[in-house]
Amino acid sequence: MTTSPLALNQLETPALILDRGKLERNLARMNDHVKRLGARLRPHVKTSKSVDVVRRAVTPGTGGITVSTLKEAEQFFAAGYRDILYAVGIALNKLEHVTALRARGCDVTIILDSIDAAHAVAEKARTTGTELPALIEIDSDGHRAGVKPGDARLIEIGRKLGVNLRGVMTHAGGSYDCKSVDEICALAERERVAVVQCAHALRGAGLACSVVSVGSSPTATYAQSFDGVTEVRAGVYMFFDLFMAGIDVCAVDDIALSVLCSVIGHQQEKGWVITDAGWMALSRDRGTAAQKIDQGYGLVCDVQGNPLGDLIVSSANQEHGIIAQRGGGTRDGARYPIGTLLRILPNHACATAAQHDGYHVVDGAGMVQARWPRFSGW
Amino acid sequence: MTTSPLALNQLETPALILDRGKLERNLARMNDHVKRLGARLRPHVKTSKSVDVVRRAVTPGTGGITVSTLKEAEQFFAAGYRDILYAVGIALNKLEHVTALRARGCDVTIILDSIDAAHAVAEKARTTGTELPALIEIDSDGHRAGVKPGDARLIEIGRKLGVNLRGVMTHAGGSYDCKSVDEICALAERERVAVVQCAHALRGAGLACSVVSVGSSPTATYAQSFDGVTEVRAGVYMFFDLFMAGIDVCAVDDIALSVLCSVIGHQQEKGWVITDAGWMALSRDRGTAAQKIDQGYGLVCDVQGNPLGDLIVSSANQEHGIIAQRGGGTRDGARYPIGTLLRILPNHACATAAQHDGYHVVDGAGMVQARWPRFSGW
Numbered sequence: 001m002t003t004s005p006l007a008l009n010q011l012e013t014p015a016l017i018l019d020r021g022k023l024e025r026n027l028a029r030m031n032d033h034v035k036r037l038g039a040r041l042r043p044h045v046k047t048s049k050s051v052d053v054v055r056r057a058v059t060p061g062t063g064g065i066t067v068s069t070l071k072e073a074e075q076f077f078a079a080g081y082r083d084i085l086y087a088v089g090i091a092l093n094k095l096e097h098v099t100a101l102r103a104r105g106c107d108v109t110i111i112l113d114s115i116d117a118a119h120a121v122a123e124k125a126r127t128t129g130t131e132l133p134a135l136i137e138i139d140s141d142g143h144r145a146g147v148k149p150g151d152a153r154l155i156e157i158g159r160k161l162g163v164n165l166r167g168v169m170t171h172a173g174g175s176y177d178c179k180s181v182d183e184i185c186a187l188a189e190r191e192r193v194a195v196v197q198c199a200h201a202l203r204g205a206g207l208a209c210s211v212v213s214v215g216s217s218p219t220a221t222y223a224q225s226f227d228g229v230t231e232v233r234a235g236v237y238m239f240f241d242l243f244m245a246g247i248d249v250c251a252v253d254d255i256a257l258s259v260l261c262s263v264i265g266h267q268q269e270k271g272w273v274i275t276d277a278g279w280m281a282l283s284r285d286r287g288t289a290a291q292k293i294d295q296g297y298g299l300v301c302d303v304q305g306n307p308l309g310d311l312i313v314s315s316a317n318q319e320h321g322i323i324a325q326r327g328g329g330t331r332d333g334a335r336y337p338i339g340t341l342l343r344i345l346p347n348h349a350c351a352t353a354a355q356h357d358g359y360h361v362v363d364g365a366g367m368v369q370a371r372w373p374r375f376s377g378w
Numbered sequence: 379m380t381t382s383p384l385a386l387n388q389l390e391t392p393a394l395i396l397d398r399g400k401l402e403r404n405l406a407r408m409n410d411h412v413k414r415l416g417a418r419l420r421p422h423v424k425t426s427k428s429v430d431v432v433r434r435a436v437t438p439g440t441g442g443i444t445v446s447t448l449k450e451a452e453q454f455f456a457a458g459y460r461d462i463l464y465a466v467g468i469a470l471n472k473l474e475h476v477t478a479l480r481a482r483g484c485d486v487t488i489i490l491d492s493i494d495a496a497h498a499v500a501e502k503a504r505t506t507g508t509e510l511p512a513l514i515e516i517d518s519d520g521h522r523a524g525v526k527p528g529d530a531r532l533i534e535i536g537r538k539l540g541v542n543l544r545g546v547m548t549h550a551g552g553s554y555d556c557k558s559v560d561e562i563c564a565l566a567e568r569e570r571v572a573v574v575q576c577a578h579a580l581r582g583a584g585l586a587c588s589v590v591s592v593g594s595s596p597t598a599t600y601a602q603s604f605d606g607v608t609e610v611r612a613g614v615y616m617f618f619d620l621f622m623a624g625i626d627v628c629a630v631d632d633i634a635l636s637v638l639c640s641v642i643g644h645q646q647e648k649g650w651v652i653t654d655a656g657w658m659a660l661s662r663d664r665g666t667a668a669q670k671i672d673q674g675y676g677l678v679c680d681v682q683g684n685p686l687g688d689l690i691v692s693s694a695n696q697e698h699g700i701i702a703q704r705g706g707g708t709r710d711g712a713r714y715p716i717g718t719l720l721r722i723l724p725n726h727a728c729a730t731a732a733q734h735d736g737y738h739v740v741d742g743a744g745m746v747q748a749r750w751p752r753f754s755g756w
Contacts (some may be wrong), residue, residue: 009471010450011471012469012471012472012756013469013471013472014473014756015756046696047461068524068696068697069682069697070390085476088641088654088697088698089652089654089698090644091385091390091391091640091642091717092717093389093390093391093640093642093655093717094391096389097390112643113643114643114644114716116715116716116717117642117643120716120717139645144645144652144695144698145643145645145652145698168654173695175505199408201436204586245379262469262470262471263466264466264467264468264469265490265491265492265495265523266492267517267522267523268519274467274522274523276466276469279729280446280732281756282662283662284661284662284663284726284729285657285662286662286664300728305499315523317551318424318446318728319424319446319447319466320466320467320522320523322522327747337494337500338470338492338494338495338498339469339470339471339494348662350696351657351662354658355732355754357754357755358756363628367660375752376733376735377734378390378391378392378661
């Protein structure tokens with residue numbers, strides 16, 4: 001939706017702000033990197049849940065996307081995307097929905113990592129006389145789900161799936177815990193080797209494995225090879241956030257998302273500045289708490305988006321944010337009188353964006369040029 | 379919205395479940411307590427953001443409500459509520475919206491705690507030729523906003539407000555950090571004394587102060603007197619949650635809200651059961667982390683809602699929950715095969731409910747009798 005441009009001081013706060021220039025720079029950088037290494041990018045829509053955002057990464061009908069919910073599959077299918085990977089282990093109560101989506105022409109692929117799920121999927125496909133294309137999830141880093149490389153169940157799951165087997169996928173979510181770029185590079189290579197090894201094992205057993213899928217924003221950013229990989233999934237790279245900056249996957253200046261808020265009060269003797277962006281606007285995510293720089297509930301910027309030294313949202317209630325210097329109160333609260341507009345950079349873009357129903361898209365001059373809706377739910 | 383009854387295994391997961399019997403028991407208990415102490419309950423709608431829930435606490439047109447956003451004010455005004463307290467310090471960019479709401483017949487009252495805000499409100503009222511009724515926020519426990527009892531600015535703010543002054547209010551949010559019921563009782567009394575003292579001070583200066591408002595679910599539950607208080611605000615008591623159970627404001631069995639999820643996988647050697655309720659369904663709230671019993675991202679129950687010993691959601695990604703025993707893996711993951719339905723009790727009802735767009739309302743037999751929508755945003 002394009003509207004006549006608004007200045008930020010014409011919005012009611014809190015409001016979610018998306019810097020279009022930063023978004024486009026982030027999209028181009030990842031796209032170039034993955035293309036240069038010879039793989040195809042399958043962007044994850046779970047961060048933005050916005051067709052307006054994602055169509056800047058991949059034009060409907062020209063490439064695949066990754067989703068985290070069937071609601072995302074529905075919404076993006078309605079917007080013209082057809083090749084959709086639903087990258088969460090399939091829950092059996094969703095098979096009916098997946099089958100219905102496929103019957104309507106949506107080429108949705110599911111994932112699973114157990115013999116029981118493979119059996120249920122194969123049975124559903126058989127009894128409905130359709131195919132239910134599936135990837136086997138591989139555990140490349142021990143952080144969550146998946147079959148470990150070398151586990152004999154891989155072949156058994158592949159056989160159970162039969163004609164529904166399309167390939168393998170992994171998500172090196174462990175990259176979020178890496179302490180250095182070298183560690184991320186190493187994990188990216190481990191992620192690649194794990195799925196390529198599993199693809200070889202399946203093919204060696206006479207099973208089809210045309211898809212070899214890897215991805216996480218950190219490993220996608222720092223991978224040095226995608227040999228044997230057919231596609232790369234990443235999502236948060238579109239917006240980036242303080243967590244990603246904390247592991248050197250982006251600079252703070254790359255963060256395209258922020259929450260505009262108003263100063264509504266002060267507790268002068270404590271050095272607190274109180275705003276109307278609480279955890280409902282910022283999310284409860286405290287992912288930077290365990291990083292070397294704890295950003296509280298977010299890093300405070302002026303209305304143009306420039307960080308104000310080490311001012312952070314040190315505490316948050318539902319509709320109140322308390323701003324203080326990292327580690328304690330601030331002496332210059334009076335510099336931010338009642339009514340001052342501030343922007344808060346988020347710890348975790350996926351979580352913060354999920355608290356809002358759309359993006360106020362700003363240009364380089366800080367004018368709101370459009371409002372892009374987003375959805376939520378399952 | 380009433381639908382034909384569904385069993386829980388007919389829902390797609392994750393899904394937000396509201397136990398109607400527990401809701402009604404919680405509503406009745408608080409209502410009786412506040413009435414018995416001679417005050418009026420002004421329920422806070424911020425937890426449910428659902429007209430269907432709130433009209434069971436107060437019938438539209440018969441009493442006041444409390445809101446945390448102007449969106450709540452709009453939605454509840456449209457549903458027939460007129461007497462609305464917007465209990466977050468007013469941001470100046472919302473004064474236009476408040477004025478418009480009042481012009482449409484919504485009797486919205488705002489709050490503030492500074493001379494600057496009082497000046498802006500009085501000016502807005504004067505220039506628009508209307509009244510903008512306001513309460514002065516009092517800081518009864520040092521936890522967030524408000525003027526401290528005894529601070530000379532109280533009278534100055536009252537004078538600035540002039541005819542717009544309606545009274546005083548406080549929120550003893552510090553009650554969330556209490557370690558015992560005795561501490562909560564003491565804080566409830568401190569909350570009462572603080573506002574009553576400020577009301578006397580205003581009246582002593584010749585200013586009107588007809589409203590004396592207190593409230594938080596813990597202090598409202600354990601208050602032993604509301605002498606001098608005209609109204610009591612509380613919200614989370616409708617649903618309750620693990621945080622409230624952790625400070626003995628309710629029993630675990632009183633928690634009316636849960637998230638239905640499906641087992642989608644296992645990591646047997648780690649003792650993990652993996653479900654499709656991640657932080658997107660549960661919220662990122664980890665409020666019990668600092669309590670004596672850390673409930674992770676939520677306490678795991680069977681599909682009927684009975685807790686399964688000390689199984690908790692020990693870790694959560696966006697659409698994945700990892701279930702383990704508190705403190706480590708579980709040996710009996712095989713008891714919960716792929717497809718098993720579980721229910722997760724939330725740390726914080728306000729945060730978990732905010733991740734969903736409605737409630738599947740279940741009766742005592744666990745059948746879904748209705749779906750009540752909720753809204754979000756500002």
